[in-house]
Amino acid sequence: MNELLTNSFKHAFGSRDRGVITVECVRHGEDRYRVVIADDGVGLPEGGVWPVPGKIGALIVQTLRESAKTDFDVQTAPGRGVRVTRNVDRKAAARSRP
Numbered sequence: 001m002n003e004l005l006t007n008s009f010k011h012a013f014g015s016r017d018r019g020v021i022t023v024e025c026v027r028h029g030e031d032r033y034r035v036v037i038a039d040d041g042v043g044l045p046e047g048g049v050w051p052v053p054g055k056i057g058a059l060i061v062q063t064l065r066e067s068a069k070t071d072f073d074v075q076t077a078p079g080r081g082v083r084v085t086r087n088v089d090r091k092a093a094a095r096s097r098p
Contacts, residue, residue, distance in 0.1 A: 001023070001035065001037060001086075003057055003060045003061075004037040004084050005021065005023075005037060007050070007057065007082075008021045008037070008039040008041065008082070009021075011041070011042075012039040012040075012041025012042060012081065012082065013039075013041045013042070014041070014042055016041075019039060019040055019041050020039065020040045021037070021038070021039045022036070022037070022038050022039075023035070023036070023037050024036040024037075024038075028087075031089060031090045031091055032087060032088065032089060032090065033087070033088045033090060034085060034086070034087050034088075035085070035086045035087075035088060036083065036084070036085050036086075037083075037084050037086075038081060038082065038083035038084070039081045039082055040080075040081045041081050041082065042078070042079060042081075043076045043077050043078045043079055043080050043081050043082055044076040044078070044082060045078060046078055048076070049074075050074050050076070050082070050084075064086075068088060068089065069088075069089040070086050070087060070088045070089065071086070071087050072084060072085070072086055073085040073086075
């Protein structure tokens with residue numbers, strides 16, 4: 001979540017004085033959670049992807065996918081913000097903590 005929030009703070013709003021970042025966590029079943037982080041910023045450029053291969057964010061995402069048994073869905077459109085949905089296995093996430 002820290003990486004996603006940091007990206008929103010750094011990149012989402014450009015020269016705007018304000019914007020909205022939302023964080024939502026919903027329990028699904030006994031051991032699953034859906035975490036959504038979204039902003040109403042500039043979005044990724046046409047054809048842009050996140051995480052960018054070769055960058056630290058991509059390494060963080062891959063580590064989370066493997067250790068916490070989580071997946072990511074990224075939705076974006078230029079000028080319409082970014083929405084990242086992460087589905088988390090609660091027990092796997094707890095085991096992956098230092």
